[in-house]
Amino acid sequence: MGGAERLWWLLRHFGHDDCAVLQFEGWLGPLRAGEENIEPAVFTPRPRKGDTIEAEELHERLNELILLDARVPERYRGDVEPIDPVAGHISGAQNAPWNEALPEIPPGEVVAYCGSGVTATVLVHRLALAGREAKLYPGSWSEWSGRGLPAERS
Numbered sequence: 001m002g003g004a005e006r007l008w009w010l011l012r013h014f015g016h017d018d019c020a021v022l023q024f025e026g027w028l029g030p031l032r033a034g035e036e037n038i039e040p041a042v043f044t045p046r047p048r049k050g051d052t053i054e055a056e057e058l059h060e061r062l063n064e065l066i067l068l069d070a071r072v073p074e075r076y077r078g079d080v081e082p083i084d085p086v087a088g089h090i091s092g093a094q095n096a097p098w099n100e101a102l103p104e105i106p107p108g109e110v111v112a113y114c115g116s117g118v119t120a121t122v123l124v125h126r127l128a129l130a131g132r133e134a135k136l137y138p139g140s141w142s143e144w145s146g147r148g149l150p151a152e153r154s
Helices: 003-013 055-060 073-077 120-129 140-147
Strands: 066-069 110-113 134-136
Touching: 003 120, 055 140, 110 120, 110 140, 120 134
Parallel strands: 066 110, 110 134
Antiparallel strands: none
8 A cells, every 4th residue: 555655755855866666566577586696785865855744844835736636536625534633635635646647747746645655655756657747745745634734524
């Protein structure tokens, strides 16, 4: 449930750009079993700048950003909220469920969030594959709703 995309995002965030997510259902290449002899390497993390947004900046820029909520429609609408004390979504956000096809996204700066910052990386990954950049709001709905920032139910 978004784990591979979250790892992809984390690796890129810390400076390892040569990474990918393999989708086995579309893989046509060979597979083999057994041990691989891979030469060890040293990885020095260097956090990327500009691929995340914090709550304060997001709140200030709500009217100029394209905000995508990766949660399932029931949580986005506020029908159910199994984790956080407040149900709904960030004001002005568009629902783009992580487990559905990516909707048409208008031009502009995109920010993705979810409940806790994991499944939003599915959207960030899909957008990257489509040639679009998106920032991650890692605090996501849990942080936003916990701070009492502007929220809607639909």
